[in-house]
Amino acid sequence: MQNVDTLIHARWIIPIEPENAVYEHHSLVIYAGKILDLLPTEQAKQRYQSDDTIELNTHALTAGFVNAHTHAAMTLMRGIADDLPLMDWLQNHIWPLEQKWMDEEFVRDGTDLAIAEMLRGGTTCFNDMYFFPEVAAKQAIQRGIRASLGLIVIDFPTVWAQHSGEYIEKGVSLYHELLAAELISTPFAPHAPYTVSDEPLERINELAQGFNLPVHIHLHETAHEVESAFAEKGQRPMQRLYDLGLVNDSLIAVHATQLNDEEIQLLSDVGASIVHCPESNLKLASGFCPVAKCLAAGVNVALGTDGAASNNDLDMLGEMRTAALLGKAVSKDASAIPAMTALRMATINGAKALGLEHKIGSLEIGKAADVIAIDLSELETQPLYCPVSQIVYATSRQQVSDVWVAGQQLLKSRQLTTFDMDELKAIATKWQARLSEKTYDH
Amino acid sequence: MQNVDTLIHARWIIPIEPENAVYEHHSLVIYAGKILDLLPTEQAKQRYQSDDTIELNTHALTAGFVNAHTHAAMTLMRGIADDLPLMDWLQNHIWPLEQKWMDEEFVRDGTDLAIAEMLRGGTTCFNDMYFFPEVAAKQAIQRGIRASLGLIVIDFPTVWAQHSGEYIEKGVSLYHELLAAELISTPFAPHAPYTVSDEPLERINELAQGFNLPVHIHLHETAHEVESAFAEKGQRPMQRLYDLGLVNDSLIAVHATQLNDEEIQLLSDVGASIVHCPESNLKLASGFCPVAKCLAAGVNVALGTDGAASNNDLDMLGEMRTAALLGKAVSKDASAIPAMTALRMATINGAKALGLEHKIGSLEIGKAADVIAIDLSELETQPLYCPVSQIVYATSRQQVSDVWVAGQQLLKSRQLTTFDMDELKAIATKWQARLSEKTYDH
Numbered sequence: 001m002q003n004v005d006t007l008i009h010a011r012w013i014i015p016i017e018p019e020n021a022v023y024e025h026h027s028l029v030i031y032a033g034k035i036l037d038l039l040p041t042e043q044a045k046q047r048y049q050s051d052d053t054i055e056l057n058t059h060a061l062t063a064g065f066v067n068a069h070t071h072a073a074m075t076l077m078r079g080i081a082d083d084l085p086l087m088d089w090l091q092n093h094i095w096p097l098e099q100k101w102m103d104e105e106f107v108r109d110g111t112d113l114a115i116a117e118m119l120r121g122g123t124t125c126f127n128d129m130y131f132f133p134e135v136a137a138k139q140a141i142q143r144g145i146r147a148s149l150g151l152i153v154i155d156f157p158t159v160w161a162q163h164s165g166e167y168i169e170k171g172v173s174l175y176h177e178l179l180a181a182e183l184i185s186t187p188f189a190p191h192a193p194y195t196v197s198d199e200p201l202e203r204i205n206e207l208a209q210g211f212n213l214p215v216h217i218h219l220h221e222t223a224h225e226v227e228s229a230f231a232e233k234g235q236r237p238m239q240r241l242y243d244l245g246l247v248n249d250s251l252i253a254v255h256a257t258q259l260n261d262e263e264i265q266l267l268s269d270v271g272a273s274i275v276h277c278p279e280s281n282l283k284l285a286s287g288f289c290p291v292a293k294c295l296a297a298g299v300n301v302a303l304g305t306d307g308a309a310s311n312n313d314l315d316m317l318g319e320m321r322t323a324a325l326l327g328k329a330v331s332k333d334a335s336a337i338p339a340m341t342a343l344r345m346a347t348i349n350g351a352k353a354l355g356l357e358h359k360i361g362s363l364e365i366g367k368a369a370d371v372i373a374i375d376l377s378e379l380e381t382q383p384l385y386c387p388v389s390q391i392v393y394a395t396s397r398q399q400v401s402d403v404w405v406a407g408q409q410l411l412k413s414r415q416l417t418t419f420d421m422d423e424l425k426a427i428a429t430k431w432q433a434r435l436s437e438k439t440y441d442h
Numbered sequence: 443m444q445n446v447d448t449l450i451h452a453r454w455i456i457p458i459e460p461e462n463a464v465y466e467h468h469s470l471v472i473y474a475g476k477i478l479d480l481l482p483t484e485q486a487k488q489r490y491q492s493d494d495t496i497e498l499n500t501h502a503l504t505a506g507f508v509n510a511h512t513h514a515a516m517t518l519m520r521g522i523a524d525d526l527p528l529m530d531w532l533q534n535h536i537w538p539l540e541q542k543w544m545d546e547e548f549v550r551d552g553t554d555l556a557i558a559e560m561l562r563g564g565t566t567c568f569n570d571m572y573f574f575p576e577v578a579a580k581q582a583i584q585r586g587i588r589a590s591l592g593l594i595v596i597d598f599p600t601v602w603a604q605h606s607g608e609y610i611e612k613g614v615s616l617y618h619e620l621l622a623a624e625l626i627s628t629p630f631a632p633h634a635p636y637t638v639s640d641e642p643l644e645r646i647n648e649l650a651q652g653f654n655l656p657v658h659i660h661l662h663e664t665a666h667e668v669e670s671a672f673a674e675k676g677q678r679p680m681q682r683l684y685d686l687g688l689v690n691d692s693l694i695a696v697h698a699t700q701l702n703d704e705e706i707q708l709l710s711d712v713g714a715s716i717v718h719c720p721e722s723n724l725k726l727a728s729g730f731c732p733v734a735k736c737l738a739a740g741v742n743v744a745l746g747t748d749g750a751a752s753n754n755d756l757d758m759l760g761e762m763r764t765a766a767l768l769g770k771a772v773s774k775d776a777s778a779i780p781a782m783t784a785l786r787m788a789t790i791n792g793a794k795a796l797g798l799e800h801k802i803g804s805l806e807i808g809k810a811a812d813v814i815a816i817d818l819s820e821l822e823t824q825p826l827y828c829p830v831s832q833i834v835y836a837t838s839r840q841q842v843s844d845v846w847v848a849g850q851q852l853l854k855s856r857q858l859t860t861f862d863m864d865e866l867k868a869i870a871t872k873w874q875a876r877l878s879e880k881t882y883d884h
Contacts, residue, residue: 328726432825
């Protein structure tokens with residue numbers, strides 16, 4: 001009998017790889033933060049023992065969700081300005097609030113609330129784009145979640161940096177500082193083609209190639225973005241990025257609601273990734289990403305919630321459901337984006353986009369133990385004919401019972417292990433009071 | 443001090459009428475199944491007393507949701523055949539299963555599971571279309587939920603009736619039997635234009651006018667339906683219904699994804715209702731209902747989940763969110779279907795469609811006490827700037843804490859009061875085993 005750190009006996013295990021596998025009465029064995037074994041429970045009980053043995057008789061275990069695009073700190077602005085056209089929302093609400101309030105404390109508190117919400121919903125890794133990424137890194141490490149923290153670059157001054165040169169400089173030094181942090185990676189994150197000019201984009205591309213980092217950027221979010229770029233520069237933003245050398249296998253193109261067939265083929269040819277954010281795209285009326293077409297062309301499509309200010313949650317189960325439902329309607333094919341595809345978009349495809357597929361995104365021996373358990377015994381997921389269908393089409397995030405990141409249990413029977421809930425609620429209350437003040441500033 | 447049955451002190455009350463009202467620190471007073479008063483808590487504590495006094499300090503009270511289109515018993519087939527084209531789904535899965543298994547026991551058990559799920563999610567009234575409505579009525583009355591049970595008519599024989607004449611006859615006698623049942627109403631429910639011929643439709647129209655009953659029918663669900671009807675009869679199904687006299691203020695037109703401007707204007711002119719089922723329409727790739735256009739034209743648009751076999755849940759909070767998000771994208775306007783409109787679609791508009799707006803759909807003095815409480819203190823709904831926005835865009839159905847129908851408390855701190863949960867789970871398990879058998883029949 002081999003002693004191991006954690007031994008989980010589960011009713012179902014959905015390993016993501018191999019594709020379409022669903023194991024019944026299997027066990028996951030965790031040792032030194034990694035998956036040591038995955039085998040039938042009967043055999044696991046003969047081979048392994050652990051002081052930390054968990055029986056999950058009505059649960060499915062699967063890989064933790066990868067939220068491939070968010071702005072974690074913006075959780076503080078959840079629902080503060082809804083049902084508004086995009087530019088009114090940004091210019092008259094979000095940006096003035098950020099200008100007034102965004103600082104280290106804002107990012108620390110907002111990121112903390114976001115991490116807590118994400119863990120409670122089964123997200124074990126998030127790809128962030130926001131200011132003060134060093135503060136977000138500190139919170140992610142403290143709470144134990146895996147994070148891909150964008151080294152943000154934008155032409156405009158903020159309290160974090162004054163000009164694109166300073167953003168890049170700060171980014172490079174943060175990249176070096178965080179190289180040894182096991183849970184953290186640092187893609188470059190130029191905000192968008194319309195907010196970052198050619199020179200910094202070229203510099204980012206050189207650095208990203210040199211450091212082997214992904215480049216995370218909003219791209220073709222709306223028809224307006226594409227049309228106004230074309231009117232101004234005579235080319236679509238993706239063409240401009242291509243000319244600057246950024247359309248390659250490091251590209252994480254977020255939103256991509258406006259894609260012609262040539263662009264889809266190009267993304268496939270170079271091995272770039274798209275992050276589909278269906279709820280944000282719907283809420284801001286940005287357009288419909290042609291997900292089924294992209295997948296058929298071989299593009300890697302991951303899934304993101306976007307920030308809570310435009311969603312208004314960080315719920316990857318909900319996002320998966322919306323992606324599966326919407327993908328069928330947009331492609332006029334009820335068999336498009338089946339449940340397993342949606343689950344892969346939320347796990348292994350996210351890992352691929354972030355360049356982390358060697359480490360996370362599936363329950364395979366040798367990968368990090370980023371694992372979640374979902375309780376399917378609730379009335380709302382009964383009767384049960386297929387656990388994957390149930391997870392994607394009927395399960396609420398409240399049914400996520402347990403979460404591990406690199407073998408550390410961060411959610412235990414619905415309780416967060418690295419947070420104080422009273423503290424979190426006090427943080428929310430504090431910012432609610434502060435940000436509500438803006439009503440009186442107008 | 444006046445003695446009353448129930449006194450609820452709430453952090454917020456969203457009464458639905460008057461429109462856009464959100465009261466803080468108000469109380470709802472229930473007496474003899476009805477809303478006796480709604481007033482500031484400070485005053486309520488001076489005027490009323492009750493042995494059943496409830497303090498809901500972090501909750502919003504609002505009107506119970508009206509699920510304006512479902513097939514409750516089909517909950518037994520939740521997730522049994524997903525990600526399939528509509529006709530494959532119907533012809534090779536749903537219909538053979540129904541033919542083999544559908545009977546009184548099926549309807550009793552499936553309706554029971556559906557009622558439990560709906561109550562746990564804040565639905566206090568559902569508009570059903572299924573066979574054995576007399577069995578569904580018995581279950582609804584036993585469990586205490588309000589139900590509008592369609593007197594189904596279809597040209598084809600089933601175990602319930604052999605031909606349209608027998609369906610109508612059974613329906614008429616059930617209408618008479620249930621006239622005295624306070625919680626039950628019985629619209630006619632001809633299945634669809636393509637499954638009910640002219641003669642029974644004319645007869646239904648006469649009877650519906652005579653009894654003053656709504657007529658609940660699937661209409662213009664898919665482009666295929668409209669095109670094949672046009673090819674066969676030279677007119678669109680709505681035109682045919684119009685010629686038969688059924689397009690009037692009694693019409694409950696379900697789905698309506700295919701509407702031209704003239705049809706929208708016609709529905710508005712006659713005062714007909716549409717039931718929008720966004721998640722079913724997406725999942726079956728049926729098309730997009732032009733909700734914003736319909737609302738702008740003055741059409742009453744209610745909301746339904748459809749059956750759990752094509753959704754896969756009976757979650758009106760989720761349906762509201764999908765309706766609000768999708769409505770913006772379809773109309774290319776982020777300010778379309780604001781949160782309050784979505785909430786009205788799920789309450790008062792549903793009541794109007796069912797001809798019950800004098801009784802339910804809002805928290806107004808004199809109306810039935812069909813009331814729900816939603817706990818907004820969860821991390822996922824913090825910080826909170828606007829309770830209506832939070833309910834529509836960030837709340838899960840698990841946050842529905844308490845539910846009353848006609849003053850009777852049916853959900854109490856998340857516990858169903860008229861069900862035995864073990865019994866419900868046993869029912870689900872029984873049917874899961876039976877319906878799974880079909881795999882081996884093929």
